[in-house]
Amino acid sequence: MEVSVSQENYLKAILKLERAEGIASNQAIAQNLESTPAAVTGMLRKLCDEGLVEYEAYQGAKLTQVGEQHALSTVRKHRLWEVFLVDKLSYRWDAVHDLAEELEHIGDEIFVDRLAAFLGHPLFDPHGDPIPDALGNIRERKDVVFSSEALAGMKFSVCGVSDSSDEFLRHLNRLGIELGSIYHAVERFDFDGSMEWTNDDGERVLVSSGVAEKILIQIHE
Amino acid sequence: MEVSVSQENYLKAILKLERAEGIASNQAIAQNLESTPAAVTGMLRKLCDEGLVEYEAYQGAKLTQVGEQHALSTVRKHRLWEVFLVDKLSYRWDAVHDLAEELEHIGDEIFVDRLAAFLGHPLFDPHGDPIPDALGNIRERKDVVFSSEALAGMKFSVCGVSDSSDEFLRHLNRLGIELGSIYHAVERFDFDGSMEWTNDDGERVLVSSGVAEKILIQIHE
DNA sequence: CTAAATTTTTAGTTTATCTAAAATATTTTT
DNA sequence: AAAAATATTTTAGATAAACTAAAAATTTAG
Numbered sequence: 462m463e464v465s466v467s468q469e470n471y472l473k474a475i476l477k478l479e480r481a482e483g484i485a486s487n488q489a490i491a492q493n494l495e496s497t498p499a500a501v502t503g504m505l506r507k508l509c510d511e512g513l514v515e516y517e518a519y520q521g522a523k524l525t526q527v528g529e530q531h532a533l534s535t536v537r538k539h540r541l542w543e544v545f546l547v548d549k550l551s552y553r554w555d556a557v558h559d560l561a562e563e564l565e566h567i568g569d570e571i572f573v574d575r576l577a578a579f580l581g582h583p584l585f586d587p588h589g590d591p592i593p594d595a596l597g598n599i600r601e602r603k604d605v606v607f608s609s610e611a612l613a614g615m616k617f618s619v620c621g622v623s624d625s626s627d628e629f630l631r632h633l634n635r636l637g638i639e640l641g642s643i644y645h646a647v648e649r650f651d652f653d654g655s656m657e658w659t660n661d662d663g664e665r666v667l668v669s670s671g672v673a674e675k676i677l678i679q680i681h682e
Numbered sequence: 683m684e685v686s687v688s689q690e691n692y693l694k695a696i697l698k699l700e701r702a703e704g705i706a707s708n709q710a711i712a713q714n715l716e717s718t719p720a721a722v723t724g725m726l727r728k729l730c731d732e733g734l735v736e737y738e739a740y741q742g743a744k745l746t747q748v749g750e751q752h753a754l755s756t757v758r759k760h761r762l763w764e765v766f767l768v769d770k771l772s773y774r775w776d777a778v779h780d781l782a783e784e785l786e787h788i789g790d791e792i793f794v795d796r797l798a799a800f801l802g803h804p805l806f807d808p809h810g811d812p813i814p815d816a817l818g819n820i821r822e823r824k825d826v827v828f829s830s831e832a833l834a835g836m837k838f839s840v841c842g843v844s845d846s847s848d849e850f851l852r853h854l855n856r857l858g859i860e861l862g863s864i865y866h867a868v869e870r871f872d873f874d875g876s877m878e879w880t881n882d883d884g885e886r887v888l889v890s891s892g893v894a895e896k897i898l899i900q901i902h903e
Numbered sequence: 904c905t906a907a908a909t910t911t912t913t914a915g916t917t918t919a920t921c922t923a924a925a926a927t928a929t930t931t932t933t
Numbered sequence: 934a935a936a937a938a939t940a941t942t943t944t945a946g947a948t949a950a951a952c953t954a955a956a957a958a959t960t961t962a963g
Binding site: 465496497503504507518 | 919920921922923924927928929
């Protein structure tokens with residue numbers, strides 16, 4: 462059973478929606494893949510026939526065991542390639558998504574496992590997203606909150622973002638914020654929810670509420 | 683102008699045939715790609731429209747400058763990925779072709795250049811085939827002959843093969859022959875053209891004429 | 904200058920996916 | 934629980950990219 466590129470993208474979308482909302486509705490899938498509900502129905506039937514998705518008309522979709530493994534393997538490949546591009550080929554974190562999106566559809570499990578080994582079995586990709594292991598287990602991070610939760614005086618490190626779009630990441634580049642950066646929350650300005658942070662070198666950044674709500678942090682003290 | 687995977691495979695086949703025979707005949711292309719002459723005609727028209735191939739009905743095909751650059755870039759990617767798979771992911775030389783065949787269609791020039799830099803700008807792939815540089819120049823090797831030319835008493839090193847099929851390479855694995863191996867030609871048996879070689883450890887191999895005709899060597903003395 | 908070989912044309916076929924609009928089912932509201 | 938709103942499916946066909954078989958045309962070789 463060969464799973465096409467398009468089918469793998471469906472599986473990824475369903476995985477994401479299932480984790481977020483318990484079930485993947487037709488409409489949500491269509492939105493995710495910039496397609497239409499009618500097209501989604503057609504593909505769900507096919508994925509169901511192939512045993513990758515559990516699907517009953519009008520009831521939305523869930524991945525089967527096999528489907529979930531396949532989706533996780535694709536996510537694993539995607540994130541490993543992102544690590545490769547950043548660590549080995551010196552790409553910046555805002556320039557790796559599209560390439561990884563192509564590379565994720567190539568090769569078998571052996572290939573991925575060797576790639577993972579070569580990269581030193583990384584646990585997180587360049588955006589801080591966890592990389593599933595060979596069995597599909599995702600090490601969810603503990604004590605991770607959005608930086609908008611940080612209170613004045615707290616020290617924290619940036620460990621992820623909830624938006625990996627090029628535009629957002631480039632904005633963080635301009636602010637000097639990157640994965641692993643350590644800051645103190647100095648003050649929150651109530652009238653617009655923006656925050657001032659400072660690092661150990663005394664540099665200050667002003668972070669708007671919209672940005673703060675997309676940055677994941679671990680609080681140190 | 684997007685060049686499809688299938689089109690890239692046509693360009694590669696035409697490049698190969700053009701180098702070998704001056705022009706790529708319809709039939710030869712069809713044979714190479716396991717297709718039919720009628721299908722080839724259709725694709726040549728399209729490639730001609732897109733400016734990748736020079737083509738007049740009944741006259742066979744040649745690559746344009748643009749087409750040749752594109753084909754060389756694909757070959758470059760293919761061979762670089764083979765180096766990656768062998769050097770970094772510990773694949774054996776007989777197990778890399780199919781994966782490289784998939785990877786060669788991904789990414790742009792920047793990506794290839796970074797991959798080449800990461801690998802240390804290798805000049806040859808794991809089968810001894812030369813890797814085109816970023817400008818498409820292929821460093822053809824001097825003083826390379828088929829091992830069937832070696833005379834008794836000559837010392838030589840294996841630097842390539844003219845057949846990269848898994849079967850042939852696995853046969854060489856069984857004989858213990860690999861890229862860089864150094865041998866002396868001990869004797870040629872006239873009745874079947876087979877040869878006996880020996881290396882510095884005193885190990886002997888018997889090489890049939892068919893095999894000897896597919897191994898490229900550089901003579902040392 | 905034929906005959907043989909090669910190439911092109913013709914006229915679909917295949918596969919995989921998508922779309923618009925109508926019909927149907929489900930959910931929400933009242 | 935019926936009506937209204939929302940979501941999903943069906944229908945019917947579109948699209949794209951490549952392929953095929955067989956007939957027609959062209960080129961090449963003897």
